[in-house]
Amino acid sequence: MDINLTLIGQAIAMLVFVWFCMKFIWPPLMQALEDRRKQVADGIAAGEKGKRDLEAAREQAQGIVSEARGKAAKIVDDANARYAAILGEAKTDGVKERERQLEQAQAEIAQAVNRARDELRDQVSAIAIAGAERILKREIDPKAHAELIAEMVAQV
Secondary structure, X not given: OOXXXXXXXXXXXXXXXXXXXXXXXXXXXXXXXXXXXXXXXXXXXXXXXXXXXXXXXXXXXXXXXXXXXXXXXXXXXXXXXXXXXXXXXXXXXXXXXHHHHHHHHHHHHHHXXXXXXXXXXXXHHHHHHHHHHHXXXXXXXXXHHHHHHHHHHHHO
């Protein structure tokens, strides 16, 4: 194989082509690859950071949920305690009201008994006075007295 002008021309063309590629094509291509590598690395870093943030958010959410459950349990316990207190107060009030009504009914019964006694006493007094008047109007006679007493006994 002879070295001729064609081979030298092809070698020069190849060198010019390599120089042109190294000068104008290779730097933007390498820059694009570097940018892409950096973008991928940033994406991976962001993914890792996102994963850490997600885990931290899960822990925080778990803490908030635990705190909320504790507060809810406390609210339920407070509500149950208040329910028991209200129920106890209602029972106490019911017992007091029953006792008050019982005392009131007993007082009314005592008043009714006293009124009945007073009425009976008034009636007995009226009958006694009427009997005494009849006895005094008539002459004093044992037979008449016995009849009047028998009449009064029949009236009573």
